[in-house]
Amino acid sequence: MNFRTLGDSDVEVSEVGFGAWVVGTDWWGDRTREDSIELLRHAVEEGITYFDTGDVYGHGASEELLGEALADVRDEVTVATKVGYDFYNHPQAGHGELPKEMTGEWVRSATEKSLDRLGMDYVDVLQLHNANADEVDADVLEALDELREEGLVGAVGWALGPSIGWLAEGDKAIEEEFDAVQLVWNLFEQEVGNHFLDTIERTGSSTSLIPRVPHSSGLLNEQVTPETGHDLDDHRGFRPDAWYETGWEKVDALRFLERDGERTMGQAAIAYLLNHDEVATVTPTFHTKDDITEWAAASEVPKLTDAEMERVADLYADNFGVDRDDGMDELRSSVGGEDIRAAGIDKRATAGPRNSASSD
Numbered sequence: 001m002n003f004r005t006l007g008d009s010d011v012e013v014s015e016v017g018f019g020a021w022v023v024g025t026d027w028w029g030d031r032t033r034e035d036s037i038e039l040l041r042h043a044v045e046e047g048i049t050y051f052d053t054g055d056v057y058g059h060g061a062s063e064e065l066l067g068e069a070l071a072d073v074r075d076e077v078t079v080a081t082k083v084g085y086d087f088y089n090h091p092q093a094g095h096g097e098l099p100k101e102m103t104g105e106w107v108r109s110a111t112e113k114s115l116d117r118l119g120m121d122y123v124d125v126l127q128l129h130n131a132n133a134d135e136v137d138a139d140v141l142e143a144l145d146e147l148r149e150e151g152l153v154g155a156v157g158w159a160l161g162p163s164i165g166w167l168a169e170g171d172k173a174i175e176e177e178f179d180a181v182q183l184v185w186n187l188f189e190q191e192v193g194n195h196f197l198d199t200i201e202r203t204g205s206s207t208s209l210i211p212r213v214p215h216s217s218g219l220l221n222e223q224v225t226p227e228t229g230h231d232l233d234d235h236r237g238f239r240p241d242a243w244y245e246t247g248w249e250k251v252d253a254l255r256f257l258e259r260d261g262e263r264t265m266g267q268a269a270i271a272y273l274l275n276h277d278e279v280a281t282v283t284p285t286f287h288t289k290d291d292i293t294e295w296a297a298a299s300e301v302p303k304l305t306d307a308e309m310e311r312v313a314d315l316y317a318d319n320f321g322v323d324r325d326d327g328m329d330e331l332r333s334s335v336g337g338e339d340i341r342a343a344g345i346d347k348r349a350t351a352g353p354r355n356s357a358s359s360d
Contacts, residue, residue, distance in 0.1 A: 001047030002299045004280045007179030008206045009155035011124050013078050015274055015299040017050035018043045018292075019212055019283035020062045033065065040069035042289045044077065046296040050281045052182075052210075054082035054129055054159075055114045056098065067118035079118065080125035082159050083110035102128065102135035104143035111147060127157035127182060132334040133168040141176065155179035157210070166192050166331055167339035174199045174207045180280065185211035187220060187272055188250060190316055191331075195343050200278055208280035211273045215284060219247040220254075221266035221295075223287075240327030250320040257308060263301040270298035275309060 002015045023036035031039070040051070051070065053062045063081060070077050086101045101110075111126055126147065128136060136158075147153040157180035158173035160166055166183075173181045174196065185193035196209060218224030226248050257268035270282045284295045304312075315321070330350040333340050337349025 001296065006155045006208045006280050009179045011078060011155040013050035013281040014048050015281055016048055016270060016296045017052055017281040017283040018048050019285055020051055020053035020066050021057050022285055023062055023065050036065050037069040039289065040066065043292050044073055046292050048296055049076065050078045052080040052283050055110055056085040056087050059087045060117045063114055063117040067120060071119060074120065078124040080127060081114045081123050082127040082129035083107055083114065084129035084131055102131050102140060104139035107140055107143045108147065111152060122152050124154040125157055125180065126153040127159040129159050130161040131158065133172045157182060162332055167195060167343055168335045170196050171199050174205045175203055177205055178207055180208045180210050182210040182212060184213045185273060186214045186216045187254065187269055187312065188216045188247060191345050197276065197278055209278050210281055210283065211279060212283045214269050214273055214282050215266060216247060219251055220269040242325060242327040246322045246324055246326040249322050253315055253320040259302060264294060266295055267298040267301045270295060271301055271304055272312065275304050
């Protein structure tokens with residue numbers, strides 16, 4: 001496993017991280033507490049040191065599991081959590097979004113409660129969870145600074161959700177020199193990631209990027225195939241049929257990234273993201289120990305060559321040679337689409353959720 005540093009902080013992360021939204025929740029299938037802890041500890045055995053959870057995941061259950069599983073190796077791992085949802089005073093219906101709270105007072109209070117559940121004196125990375133750009137004001141920024149100064153937080157980040165907001169939010173985080181911006185980014189969904197690369201270059205910011213969903217919800221790791229179908233019992237089942245059907249064609253166009261015995265498609269999807277210096281860590285959605293063993297090794301597989309990266313860019317520009325729409329022509333904007341138009345992205349701005357699959 002190789003390691004990188006978040007932004008201007010001294011917080012080190014493994015190039016492949018563990019997205020703990022899979023434990024303590026039913027978003028990716030049910031598993032017992034014992035199975036969850038075993039999964040987390042196996043990740044440590046495979047060299048993963050970055051673990052990313054959130055207070056709203058299972059209404060604190062994910063944090064509790066993480067704290068228990070990592071208690072014996074606390075000094076060897078990097079733990080991130082997120083705050084910004086008021087699940088304390090509101091019940092959750094299915095996977096619907098809870099009311100958000102984004103004030104300086106809430107950030108501090110929620111962080112202290114997260115630390116209690118984690119059983120930790122500090123958290124390495126604190127992220128604002130799906131905050132809109134206009135919600136992060138001077139009061140919130142001051143609270144983050146104070147938490148860092150007090151040693152309760154090592155680095156600060158902003159976790160973006162596609163159903164909440166994208167470009168305006170990430171641009172503000174980069175301009176404010178947040179240590180990290182978390183986003184959905186993969187070989188099939190490149191617009192937002194590429195835009196933030198441009199913003200980082202334009203501003204000279206040191207902000208690191210943390211891509212999640214590197215396998216495009218099961219397509220690029222080939223766990224969702226024409227043979228398996230896509231009648232899924234988790235939130236991915238809300239994706240339009242055309243998204244899966246065009247995705248399978250796009251996977252075939254990327255077969256050149258596989259190297260027999262050296263690099264699987266699932267590893268190549270992660271290695272593609274790690275080819276960008278601005279990326280600090282990639283957080284796949286692990287379902288099994290085998291997933292962890294295979295994808296953790298993506299840190300050390302052969303890097304994509306310049307020729308491979310150029311071919312990927314050419315394919316993406318040509319929609320991988322697929323002449324049908326994938327049903328995903330919208331991007332959520334909290335500023336009426338002004339950010340999308342300014343970025344020159346050919347997507348329709350929407351003020352509502354893009355689809356229910358946009359949760360972590």
